[in-house]
Amino acid sequence: MSNQENNDLNNSGMNDEDMVEVHTKLNKDKHPPTQGFLIAPLVFVFVFGCLIFVCSIQLAHSTNGFDVHPPTEVVELTDEEREQLRLERKFNSGKKLFTANCASCHQASGLGLGDIYPPLAGSEWVSANPELIIKVITKGLIGEIQVKGKTYSPAGGMAAVTNLKSDSDIADVTTYVRKAWGNDATEVTEDIVAQVRKDSADQKDQWIGVELQSTYLQVSSNE
Numbered sequence: 001m002s003n004q005e006n007n008d009l010n011n012s013g014m015n016d017e018d019m020v021e022v023h024t025k026l027n028k029d030k031h032p033p034t035q036g037f038l039i040a041p042l043v044f045v046f047v048f049g050c051l052i053f054v055c056s057i058q059l060a061h062s063t064n065g066f067d068v069h070p071p072t073e074v075v076e077l078t079d080e081e082r083e084q085l086r087l088e089r090k091f092n093s094g095k096k097l098f099t100a101n102c103a104s105c106h107q108a109s110g111l112g113l114g115d116i117y118p119p120l121a122g123s124e125w126v127s128a129n130p131e132l133i134i135k136v137i138t139k140g141l142i143g144e145i146q147v148k149g150k151t152y153s154p155a156g157g158m159a160a161v162t163n164l165k166s167d168s169d170i171a172d173v174t175t176y177v178r179k180a181w182g183n184d185a186t187e188v189t190e191d192i193v194a195q196v197r198k199d200s201a202d203q204k205d206q207w208i209g210v211e212l213q214s215t216y217l218q219v220s221s222n223e
């Protein structure tokens with residue numbers, strides 16, 4: 001401050017106290033009190049924070065822990081239902097295998113075709129000891145046979161179905177044949193298939209019709 005200005009102030013007639021008072025007043029007018037306004041946004045932040053928190057918990061609950069995929073339903077089956085389901089699956093798998101490997105000759109209806117392809121529906125061969133049908137499928141069959149009172153003797157017989165490799169496929173298809181079209185024979189297990197294949201490992205050619213017939217079908221006709 002220059003000397004001149006200093007003198008002007010001193011000559012303005014204001015003492016120090018007046019000056020402080022005027023400044024305080026000016027200060028108040030220029031800057032309105034802010035305390036009240038500062039709290040408002042804090043309250044909003046707090047309220048919204050709580051809201052987001054509560055909504056998150058609600059969302060986590062209603063969406064199974066933010067899982068996008070709905071929870072897989074856990075259905076408790078009784079032993080009986082589980083057994084029925086297992087058989088149903090086996091039957092359906094066997095049906096597919098039958099369609100692909102047998103139906104061209106024995107027909108989807110299981111009724112066979114003409115004088116060449118014997119029927120499987122109602123056949124005593126199918127419902128006999130399961131070893132019989134397993135043997136026919138795995139090695140084939142040749143020569144004269146009787147099915148449901150009718151004689152079949154097609155040239156070449158039936159070749160082994162080499163497409164069916166696994167014990168479970170053979171078990172499935174034979175189970176299907178033994179239970180389809182009104183047939184009512186027991187299920188064929190993989191264990192039986194494995195055993196029969198092991199026992200007949202030495203058999204290189206097709207089975208002879210009359211031999212199988214006398215082994216398996218005379219017995220059942222005496223029952």
Ligand code: HEC
Pocket residue numbers: 098101102103104105106116117118119120123124125126133136137141142143144145147152153154157158159161173174177209
């Ligand atoms: C290429 C034609 C052909 C295919 C494929 C075929 N079979 Fe045969 N199957 C025959 C013929 C023919 C006979 C009669 C053989 C004989 O008299 O020596 C026969 C006989 C049978 C017999 C005994 C007689 C009877 O009617 O019960 C059974 C069981 C049998 N087949 C099941 C099957 C099954 C199961 C499959 C599929 C896994 C199958 N066959 C695939 C032609 C076929």
